[in-house]
Structure formats: C-alpha cells, structure tokens
Amino acid sequence: xxxxxxxxxxxxxxxxxxxxxxxxxxxxxxxxxxxGSPGCGKTTFxxxxxARLAGRAAPAVIEGDLASTIxxxxxxxxxxxxxxxxxEGACHLDASMVAxxxxxxxxxxxxxxxxxxxxxxxxxxxxxxxxxxxxVLLSTSExxxxxxxxxxxxxxxDALLVTKIDLLSHGDFDVDRVAADMKRLAPNGRIFHxxxxxxEGVQQVADWLLGKSRRREGxxxx
Amino acid sequence: xxxxxxxxxxxxxxxxxxxxxxxxxxxxxxxxxxxGSPGCGKTTFxxxxxARLAGRAAPAVIEGDLASTIxxxxxxxxxxxxxxxxxEGACHLDASMVAxxxxxxxxxxxxxxxxxxxxxxxxxxxxxxxxxxxxVLLSTSExxxxxxxxxxxxxxxDALLVTKIDLLSHGDFDVDRVAADMKRLAPNGRIFHxxxxxxEGVQQVADWLLGKSRRREGxxxx
Numbered sequence: 001x002x003x004x005x006x007x008x009x010x011x012x013x014x015x016x017x018x019x020x021x022x023x024x025x026x027x028x029x030x031x032x033x034x035x036g037s038p039g040c041g042k043t044t045f046x047x048x049x050x051a052r053l054a055g056r057a058a059p060a061v062i063e064g065d066l067a068s069t070i071x072x073x074x075x076x077x078x079x080x081x082x083x084x085x086x087x088e089g090a091c092h093l094d095a096s097m098v099a100x101x102x103x104x105x106x107x108x109x110x111x112x113x114x115x116x117x118x119x120x121x122x123x124x125x126x127x128x129x130x131x132x133x134x135x136v137l138l139s140t141s142e143x144x145x146x147x148x149x150x151x152x153x154x155x156x157x158d159a160l161l162v163t164k165i166d167l168l169s170h171g172d173f174d175v176d177r178v179a180a181d182m183k184r185l186a187p188n189g190r191i192f193h194x195x196x197x198x199x200e201g202v203q204q205v206a207d208w209l210l211g212k213s214r215r216r217e218g219x220x221x222x
Numbered sequence: 223x224x225x226x227x228x229x230x231x232x233x234x235x236x237x238x239x240x241x242x243x244x245x246x247x248x249x250x251x252x253x254x255x256x257x258g259s260p261g262c263g264k265t266t267f268x269x270x271x272x273a274r275l276a277g278r279a280a281p282a283v284i285e286g287d288l289a290s291t292i293x294x295x296x297x298x299x300x301x302x303x304x305x306x307x308x309x310e311g312a313c314h315l316d317a318s319m320v321a322x323x324x325x326x327x328x329x330x331x332x333x334x335x336x337x338x339x340x341x342x343x344x345x346x347x348x349x350x351x352x353x354x355x356x357x358v359l360l361s362t363s364e365x366x367x368x369x370x371x372x373x374x375x376x377x378x379x380d381a382l383l384v385t386k387i388d389l390l391s392h393g394d395f396d397v398d399r400v401a402a403d404m405k406r407l408a409p410n411g412r413i414f415h416x417x418x419x420x421x422e423g424v425q426q427v428a429d430w431l432l433g434k435s436r437r438r439e440g441x442x443x444x
Contacts, residue, residue, distance in 0.1 A: 038259045038343045038372060039364025066344065066374065070367050089374055091313065091344035119372070121260045122288065122313035122342050141363035141386065142261025145292050150260060150341070152288065152311055164363065167392060 013127055016095035020130025023102065024113065030213040031113045033129050035153060036137035037146075038119030041163040041196055043071045045137065045205075046114060048196040050078050052206035057111040057213060062101045064093040064118045071116065081106055091123040098129045111213055121146070125153035133212060139164040140173040147181035154182055159190040161205065166195040235349055238317035242352025245324065246335065252435040253335045255351050257375060258359035259368075260341030263385040263418055265293045267359065267427075268336060270418040272300050274428035279333040279435060284323045286315040286340045293338065303328055313345040320351045333435055343368070347375035355434060361386040362395040369403035376404055381412040383427065388417040 024031045034042055046061065053059055060081040063071040072084035083101040085093060098115060107113070115131065117124045136157040138146055141164055147154050154160065160182050162175060179191055190208065194201025246253045256264055268283065275281055282303040285293040294306035305323040307315060320337060329335070337353065339346045358379040360368055363386055369376045376382065382404050384397060401413055412430065416423025 037261060037341070037364075038368050039361070065371050067372075068367075068370050070371060089344075091342075118344065119259070119368075120313075120342060120344050122311075122340065123345060139261070139363065141361065141389065142259075145290075146260050146341075148290050149287050149292060150289075167363070167389070170389060170392065 010126070013095045016099060017128035017130040020095055020099055020102070021132070024130060024132070027107055027110070029107060029110055029113050030133070030209065031115065031129075031131045032209070033115050033117060033124075033131035033134045034137065035117045035121070035124040035134065035157070036119065036163075037121045037139075037142060040119070040137040040139040040142065042116050042119070042137055043074055044196040045161065045163060045194070045202070046116060047074060047078065048199065048202045049114075049206055049209075050075075050080055052202055053112065053210075056206075057210055058109055059112045059114060060105055060107060060110040062093075062098060062105070062113065062115045064097070064116060066090070066118065081110070087118060091118060091120050092127050093117050093124070093129055094127050095129050112209065121150045121153055125156055133158045133209075135159045135161060137161045137163050138178065140167050140171060143171075144174045144177045147178055147185065151185055154189075155185040157186060157189055159192065159205075159208070160186075161201075162191065162193045164195060164197075165193045165200060166198050232348070235317045238321060239350035239352040242317055242321055242324070243354070246352060246354070249329055249332070251329060251332055251335050252355070252431065253337065253351075253353045254431070255337050255339060255346075255353035255356045256359065257339045257343070257346040257356065257379070258341065258385075259343045259361070259364060262341070262359040262361040262364065264338050264341070264359055265296055266418040267383065267385060267416070267424070268338060269296060269300065270421065270424045271336075271428055271431075272297075272302055274424050275334065275432075278428075279432055280331055281334045281336060282327055282329060282332040284315075284320060284327070284335065284337045286319070286338060288312070288340065303332070309340060313340060313342050314349050315339050315346070315351055316349050317351050334431065343372045343375055347378055355380045355431075357381045357383060359383045359385050360400065362389050362393060365393075366396045366399045369400055369407065373407055376411075377407040379408060379411055381414065381427075381430070382408075383423075384413065384415045386417060386419075387415045387422060388420050 075082040297304040
C-alpha cells in the first residue's frame with residue numbers, strides 16, 4: 001500500500017514553488033497563476049489579453065487540464081509559446097508540474113508567463129506554483145454568491161476578474177455584492193469587470209499586469 | 223506528523239457508501255448525487271424540480287458547500303427538509319458526511335433525496351455517497367468543450383443536464399458536440415436540455431426521476 005503524507009507533499013510543493021519563483025525572478029518574468037471554475041472564461045480572456053500585449057510584452061502560456069489539448073491549440077494559433085499539462089485526473093496543478101513545463105518552454109525573451117490552472121474553484125487554492133500574482137476569474141453566469149461560498153480561493157488572490165460582464169442583463173448578478181464579499185476577504189485585491197467578447201475591461205487588466213511587470217523589474221514587487 | 227493513506231480512505235468511503243445505500247433502499251428512498259461546476263445551476267434546478275414534484279413525491283435535500291448556508295436557505299423557503307453540510311475547505315462530499323447529515327434529517331415519508339455536492343467538476347467524481355443515480359449539470363455558458371476536458375465525472379454519471387439552455391443564442395455552445403462526447407464516455411447516460419428560468423425540460427427530468435423511483439420500489443433498479 002502506498003502511503004501519502006499530505007503535509008509532506010505540501011511542504012515539498014512550497015519548496016519547489018520557491019525554486020520556480022527564483023527562476024522566474026532571475027529571468028525577469030512576471031508569472032501569473034490564473035484560476036477559476038470550468039467555463040469561467042480563462043482561455044478566452046487569455047486570447048484577448050495576448051492581443052492587448054502585442055508589441056508591449058512577450059507572453060508564454062502553460063495550460064493545465066485533466067485531459068485534451070484543446071486550450072493549448074487555441075493559444076498556439078496566436079503564435080504564443082505554450083505547453084499543455086495533462087493532469088490525468090488531478091484536480092489542480094502543482095509546482096513540480098510547472099517546473100517540468102518550464103523545462104520544455106523556450107523562456108528566453110519572455111516577459112509574462114501565464115499559467116492557466118485546472119478549472120476548479122476549490123483545490124487550486126492550496127498549491128503555490130511559484131507565481132507572483134494569483135488571479136481568480138468569476139463569470140456573471142456563475143452567480144453572485146460564489147465569493148461567499150468558495151472563500152478560500154478569493155482570499156488568496158491578488159485580483160478578481162468578473163468575466164462575461166456582457167451577460168449581466170440576462171441574469172440577476174449583483175456586482176456590488178461580489179465586490180463587498182471580495183473586499184472582506186482580500187482588502188487589497190483588485191477587481192476588474194470585463195468581457196472578452198466585447199473587449200470591455202481587457203485593456204485595464206493588461207495595463208495593470210504590465211505595470212506590475214515593470215515594477216517587478218525595478219525590484220519593487222515579486 | 224499525520225499520515226493519510228489515500229487508498230484506505232477510498233475503501234472506507236466505499237464501505238460507508240454501501241451502508242448509506244442500504245439505508246436508503248430500506249426506507250424506499252431514491253437518492254441522487256448532483257454534481258457540476260460552481261454556478262452551473264444546481265440549486266436553481268433543484269428549486270424548479272421541487273415545484274414539479276409537488277403532489278407526486280416528497281423530496282428532501284442535503285446541501286454541500288465549503289462555507290455559508292445560502293443554498294440551504296433557498297431550499298428551506300420551499301418547505302423541503304434540508305441539511306447544510308459545510309466542508310470547511312474540502313472539495314467534495316463523502317459518504318461519512320452524508321451519513322451524518324441523514325442522522326439529522328427527518329427521512330420518514332421521503333421518496334426522493336437529492337444531495338447537492340460541492341461545486342467541483344473534478345473531485346466529486348471519486349467519491350460514492352451511497353446514491354442510486356449521479357446527475358451531472360453543465361451550463362451552456364461554461365462552453366461545449368467541458369465533457370472532453372473533464373471526462374471522469376461525465377463517464378461516471380447516469381444523466382447529463384445541459385442547463386441555461388435559454389442562453390444558447392448568446393454564445394456558440396454546440397449541443398451536438400456535447401452529446402457526442404457524452405455518448406462516447408457514457409453510452410447509456412441520458413441527456414436533458416433545460417432552463418430552470420423558462421422551465422423548459424424540468425418536467426422531463428422530474429418524470430424520469432419519478433420513473434426511476436417507482437421502478438426502484440418495484441425492485442428493478444438501485
């Protein structure tokens with residue numbers, strides 16, 4: 001019988017995440033761990049973001065999914081370096097998977113590495129990947145009670161992206177309720193409203209990330 | 223240091239799930255494990271279902287969430303017996319939580335017990351709760367690639383409910399792609415299209431469940 005010691009795994013992950021972060025710092029790469037429910041719009045946001053970064057920063061992407069290469073294919077079409085991790089059932093990425101993915105990515109000249117985690121609003125909260133920023137996405141079609149019902153992941157995020165804001169008129173999503181719940185859990189967390197379909201808000205997120213990237217290179221963040 | 227043996231936990235869960243199922247069988251209760259992403263519409267469907275069952279079957283509900291009693295309050299308003307389980311961070315319900323919840327539910331006279339699992343398209347797949355049927359919900363706003371990307375849970379489900387079908391015109395969700403992917407993973411799985419908002423399809427699911435319930439009492443299923 002195989003024995004798995006949860007605490008030991010978490011400690012090992014933490015150490016490896018630290019190594020990943022040191023590697024990113026040395027290479028001058030700002031790294032983002034992007035989390036959210038299945039279908040909240042992570043890949044679609046990423047496609048819109050890449051368009052907004054053109055000529056301003058060179059992105060690379062790590063895609064995490066249980067199965068398939070659907071997401072990596074979408075990113076590849078944009079000419080962005082991408083690696084797909086298939087977790088084969090595992091419910092979140094961990095630092096060792098990210099380290100392995102980085103070994104097969106050409107990171108020279110990359111400014112911004114976005115890691116799209118497995119679609120999961122629970123388990124991704126517990127695992128540091130070595131990122132500088134954690135961004136959580138919540139779509140308006142998911143309902144405005146989700147920050148209150150899944151507090152852990154919001155508490156540990158640097159920004160909340162409320163996505164599919166163009167669907168607001170089709171439901172009863174209360175953006176103020178979400179903002180209040182987020183404020184309570186993560187007082188310093190930024191909140192953006194965006195629609196990857198109409199383009200609303202994507203530029204603001206791109207500008208915020210580029211600002212973080214520049215500050216980090218100046219040694220102020222990270 | 224605490225050592226957790228994964229296989230041992232799964233085996234213990236299986237045994238306890240069997241005990242739960244025997245208890246439900248003896249009481250003549252058809253039990254459903256309802257799974258899906260956060261915000262796919264589980265509670266809203268449940269509200270619509272309860273209305274359709276009125277006078278035909280007596281339901282009870284177990285609600286699973288990381289935190290809050292938001293969902294249980296919604297069900298309580300309908301006059302349906304309900305217990306809220308707060309997992310305090312855990313990403314899925316297990317058979318022991320359900321057994322404890324049953325101890326505090328009045329199950330006399332109940333025909334149909336719906337267990338709304340934690341919103342999670344990954345981890346809920348691995349844990350039998352003692353149910354007779356597993357139903358997975360996927361909303362059109364989540365995108366039509368989710369069956370391919372999260373195969374495990376669909377493979378283990380008796381029915382797929384494609385929810386928020388009223389939003390179909392606002393996106394590019396391909397119902398045929400989803401049906402084909404589901405057919406491949408679960409050839410005997412039923413597929414329903416529904417909108418809890420417009421009421422479309424809810425009656426069909428109610429009729430299907432009542433049919434299962436009657437058959438089970440006749441000793442043909444379970």
